[in-house]
Amino acid sequence: MKIIIVGSGKVGYTLAQQLSTEDHDITLVDSDADVLSHADDTLDVMCIKGNGASVEILKEANVAEADLLIAVTDGDELNMVCCVIGKKLGAKHTVARIRNTDYSNEYKMLKQELELDMVINPEMDAADEIARMLQFPLATNVETFANNMLEMVEFRVLESDRLIDARLMDLTKKLPAKVLFCAVKRDGEIIIPKGTFVFNPEDLVYVIGERSDISNFFRYMGRSSHKAKNITIIGGSRIAIYLTWILNEIGMNVKIIELDKNRCVLLNEVLSNTLIICGDGTDQEVLDNENIQAADAFVALTDRDEENLISSLYAHQCGVNKVVLKINRQNYFPIVKKLGLDSIVSPKFTTANNILRYVRALDNSQGSAVEKLYKILDDEAEVAEFTACSSANLLNIKLKDLKLKKDVLISAIVRNKKIIIPYGNDYIKDGDKVIVVTKTGFISDLSEILED
Amino acid sequence: MNIKVVLKILGTVLFWESVLMFPSLVISIIDNTYEIKAFILSIVCIGVIGIILKNLNTTDSQLRKREGYASVAICWLAMSLLGALPFYLSGAIPSYVDAVFETASGFTTTGSSIVTDIESFPRGLLFWRSFTHWIGGMGVLVFTMALVPSMGARSVFLARAESPGPSFGKLVPKISETAKILYIIYGAMTFILIVFLIIAGMPVFDSMIHAFGTAGTGGFSSKALSVGHYNNPWIEWIITVFMFLFGANFALYFLIIKGEWKSALRNEEFRFYGITVLAAAILICINILPLYNYSVTEALRHSAFQVSTIVTTTGYATADFNLWPMFSKSILLMLMFFGACAGSTGGGVKFIRILVLIKSVAYEIRHTVHPNSVQTVKIDGKSLDNDNLKSIMIFFFSYVAVIISAIIIVSLDNFDFTTTFSAVLATISNIGPGLEVVGPMGNFSEFSDLSKITMTACMIIGRLEVLPVITLFSPSIWKKH
Numbered sequence: 001m002k003i004i005i006v007g008s009g010k011v012g013y014t015l016a017q018q019l020s021t022e023d024h025d026i027t028l029v030d031s032d033a034d035v036l037s038h039a040d041d042t043l044d045v046m047c048i049k050g051n052g053a054s055v056e057i058l059k060e061a062n063v064a065e066a067d068l069l070i071a072v073t074d075g076d077e078l079n080m081v082c083c084v085i086g087k088k089l090g091a092k093h094t095v096a097r098i099r100n101t102d103y104s105n106e107y108k109m110l111k112q113e114l115e116l117d118m119v120i121n122p123e124m125d126a127a128d129e130i131a132r133m134l135q136f137p138l139a140t141n142v143e144t145f146a147n148n149m150l151e152m153v154e155f156r157v158l159e160s161d162r163l164i165d166a167r168l169m170d171l172t173k174k175l176p177a178k179v180l181f182c183a184v185k186r187d188g189e190i191i192i193p194k195g196t197f198v199f200n201p202e203d204l205v206y207v208i209g210e211r212s213d214i215s216n217f218f219r220y221m222g223r224s225s226h227k228a229k230n231i232t233i234i235g236g237s238r239i240a241i242y243l244t245w246i247l248n249e250i251g252m253n254v255k256i257i258e259l260d261k262n263r264c265v266l267l268n269e270v271l272s273n274t275l276i277i278c279g280d281g282t283d284q285e286v287l288d289n290e291n292i293q294a295a296d297a298f299v300a301l302t303d304r305d306e307e308n309l310i311s312s313l314y315a316h317q318c319g320v321n322k323v324v325l326k327i328n329r330q331n332y333f334p335i336v337k338k339l340g341l342d343s344i345v346s347p348k349f350t351t352a353n354n355i356l357r358y359v360r361a362l363d364n365s366q367g368s369a370v371e372k373l374y375k376i377l378d379d380e381a382e383v384a385e386f387t388a389c390s391s392a393n394l395l396n397i398k399l400k401d402l403k404l405k406k407d408v409l410i411s412a413i414v415r416n417k418k419i420i421i422p423y424g425n426d427y428i429k430d431g432d433k434v435i436v437v438t439k440t441g442f443i444s445d446l447s448e449i450l451e452d
Numbered sequence: 453m454n455i456k457v458v459l460k461i462l463g464t465v466l467f468w469e470s471v472l473m474f475p476s477l478v479i480s481i482i483d484n485t486y487e488i489k490a491f492i493l494s495i496v497c498i499g500v501i502g503i504i505l506k507n508l509n510t511t512d513s514q515l516r517k518r519e520g521y522a523s524v525a526i527c528w529l530a531m532s533l534l535g536a537l538p539f540y541l542s543g544a545i546p547s548y549v550d551a552v553f554e555t556a557s558g559f560t561t562t563g564s565s566i567v568t569d570i571e572s573f574p575r576g577l578l579f580w581r582s583f584t585h586w587i588g589g590m591g592v593l594v595f596t597m598a599l600v601p602s603m604g605a606r607s608v609f610l611a612r613a614e615s616p617g618p619s620f621g622k623l624v625p626k627i628s629e630t631a632k633i634l635y636i637i638y639g640a641m642t643f644i645l646i647v648f649l650i651i652a653g654m655p656v657f658d659s660m661i662h663a664f665g666t667a668g669t670g671g672f673s674s675k676a677l678s679v680g681h682y683n684n685p686w687i688e689w690i691i692t693v694f695m696f697l698f699g700a701n702f703a704l705y706f707l708i709i710k711g712e713w714k715s716a717l718r719n720e721e722f723r724f725y726g727i728t729v730l731a732a733a734i735l736i737c738i739n740i741l742p743l744y745n746y747s748v749t750e751a752l753r754h755s756a757f758q759v760s761t762i763v764t765t766t767g768y769a770t771a772d773f774n775l776w777p778m779f780s781k782s783i784l785l786m787l788m789f790f791g792a793c794a795g796s797t798g799g800g801v802k803f804i805r806i807l808v809l810i811k812s813v814a815y816e817i818r819h820t821v822h823p824n825s826v827q828t829v830k831i832d833g834k835s836l837d838n839d840n841l842k843s844i845m846i847f848f849f850s851y852v853a854v855i856i857s858a859i860i861i862v863s864l865d866n867f868d869f870t871t872t873f874s875a876v877l878a879t880i881s882n883i884g885p886g887l888e889v890v891g892p893m894g895n896f897s898e899f900s901d902l903s904k905i906t907m908t909a910c911m912i913i914g915r916l917e918v919l920p921v922i923t924l925f926s927p928s929i930w931k932k933h
Contacts, residue, residue, distance in 0.1 A: 046625040
């Protein structure tokens with residue numbers, strides 16, 4: 001597809017990077033020459049310097065033939081104008097980032113009136129993601145597939161788990177729940193586990209299955225899946241507001257600690273049922289006074305990565321069950337994970353991922369068959385959702401008779417709204433949704449999982 | 453520097469070099485001449501080295517600017533050293549230094565030759581010699597990029613180091629697509645030229661040889677008298693026009709294909725190029741009228757051809773301009789310095805840089821008169837920032853510095869000044885013939901080995917526009933981290 005990205009900030013750059021490796025034609029527009037020259041040096045994209053909302057620049061970027069225009073500059077209004085003009089000039093689809101809370105209740109109207117195909121709000125997306133993590137406290141990461149019927153959960157194996165020292169093939173026989181082990185990360189290496197695989201403590205594991213099965217699975221492992229009830233948030237940022245809205249709706253109690261007095265007053269206006277504490281969330285005394293040990297979950301959302309890290313470490317040390325922290329700089333991820341904090345949220349990363357999913361779905365309607373594509377384990381493995389169509393040359397063949405490529409795993413099949421966790425005797429039928437895990441790189445068609 | 457990545461790229465390039473030798477092998481098999489064995493041996497030898505290097509295992513395949521620059525310089529050096537094998541192994545050129553000179557002259561589209569009796573060469577070798585022009589014209593790494601899209605996003609550094617001109621402009625977002633488009637335009641134009649030459653009455657094989665030389669703006673001919681051999685005005689005019697076309701920026705042709713005639717013709721560099729060529733041709737025409745019995749058609753035919761061949765740094769000849777008046781020679785010498793346009797297949801300083809330098813001088817003068825005036829140097833309505841200006845001036849200085857150093861080395865051979873100076877200028881600007889001893893009817897065989905090596909280096913330095921080669925001499929580039 002031909003894609004124009006306006007704004008080469010972190011999100012724009014990440015998008016350009018990912019989409020250009022997925023074989024799209026990317027044109028990047030920004031008014032800052034320095035960021036553009038960085039992009040020009042490192043990415044296979046075309047760079048145009050100028051204001052993305054100007055007709056002349058958009059024409060230079062060949063907007064008339066563009067399939068998609070993504071506006072992710074710093075200004076909400078600029079993004080809107082850019083998309084409106086782009087659409088008028090012939091862009092087929094437009095995506096705008098609109099993050100100001102003032103607009104958050106007007107998305108429907110904005111989408112309609114400005115003919116936007118998608119509106120993204122990084123803070124709201126991040127809040128969604130955190131809420132999902134809090135609902136599944138045992139997992140460090142949760143992704144959903146097949147219209148939310150399937151869940152893929154990431155967790156770290158502990159010494160006490162009943163997984164250790166058993167071979168995978170024996171384990172699957174004993175399991176009371178139908179789940180499938182998709183991928184394991186051990187010592188920086190990604191493994192697609194085979195029958196003879198044995199789990200070690202500290203392995204990062206992905207399992208897929210229905211929500212109830214995954215709960216059963218966790219119970220079998222000897223972990224209580226006790227739901228979080230009392231949540232402490234430090235930092236009254238926009239994400240905190242969105243998150244509190246969501247959490248209040250599902251009946252959790254939220255306490256926000258914020259340093260700035262004026263901000264506290266504002267928070268109290270928007271979140272009338274929430275306890276707002278004015279204090280320094282990185283100060284251990286403040287945290288102790290608020291009885292941090294008793295909280296079920298701790299979420300660090302201040303603007304500074306370092307403060308989030310320190311206060312999260314303290315909460316972790318105090319024995320808080322679930323600690324989620326926001327980290328802006330992606331290169332901090334591995335360091336933070338080493339410290340035992342697995343649940344990390346990065347709004348920019350989430351935004352980029354959401355747009356990527358949209359693009360892939362759009363691309364799918366133009367021929368290729370991937371419906372959803374997730375990157376897991378620090379982008380080193382991929383989970384792709386396909387719909388099997390008659391052209392695929394692997395229909396109605398027992399899976400054990402298929403010659404799959406190395407490191408490819410068919411992890412779930414959805415047929416008539418029922419989920420099949422596949423074994424050797426299962427097969428794929430026309431119209432099935434198939435979820436495939438690979439570490440070999442981008443697969444654009446279901447037939448590509450077969451050995452050539 | 454990550455040497456393994458560089459070697460991997462070198463492997464890919466060498467592999468393709470051996471593949472590109474096949475047509476020459478086929479011709480020599482058809483003719484059943486003595487160089488068959490030499491070709492087979494070279495193909496196997498280069499191919500094996502290429503495949504071994506290509507399949508090196510690397511964990512860190514990151515290509516940074518320094519690896520990009522170093523790869524391009526090393527690739528061109530290795531290509532010339534190994535591409536000389538057929539000449540050397542077959543015994544057609546007994547000295548290896550001479551064979552390398554000839555091959556480097558081919559790849560860099562210089563067209564300077566040390567061969568005294570070219571017409572005795574078998575057709576296979578002649579084909580290889582001219583085919584190197586065609587490959588080198590648009591660039592080998594650009595060629596591999598078009599074929600091997602997996603070279604990655606950072607291959608933009610390779611394209612930048614290899615393609616002539618101050619900046620490498622992408623035509624479409626993907627670099628491999630850009631490379632493909634460039635080669636399609638290049639190939640199509642070459643094909644049209646071959647057809648035209650055949651229609652004008654040139655034998656098929658000669659048409660190919662001369663089309664390769666014209667397209668790459670190289671200048672190797674299969675005849676001792678070059679294009680003058682045919683003494684056919686049609687052929688000369690066709691080649692004149694095509695040399696001019698191959699000396700223009702290929703991005704303009706892409707614009708024309710897209711239907712944007714106007715913006716192509718409005719391009720400042722192209723206008724400057726066109727006007728300079730036209731003015732030079734007319735001035736020389738008037739100046740040489742007496743030599744051609746006041747026949748304007750004759751004089752114009754020769755002046756246009758010579759201007760076109762020199763300005764595009766091709767180096768064909770239809771007349772011995774050594775015998776022309778000093779004024780004409782001076783104009784030609786100036787054009788040697790200018791070179792063709794950025795993004796073309798030609799060499800030299802490039803018109804765009806000359807234009808920027810002239811504008812900078814004008815700007816400086818205006819600034820002296822009005823010290824508080826605020827102005828920028830603009831090309832095509834867009835102002836250049838200081839980095840661009842700086843890099844053009846640095847390029848210009850280093851170019852002149854290389855010329856001066858080379859002249860000092862070559863002067864050890866004790867030729868007259870015009871010969872020494874024009875020989876160095878002709879090689880670094882990738883033109884081919886110079887003046888006096890190395891004039892259009894002479895050749896470079898009389899120089900010593902040291903001078904030949906110096907001039908071989910000049911050709912590669914000139915083709916890659918100095919910096920990629922010079923960076924190789926920086927000790928810090930060779931350090932591991």
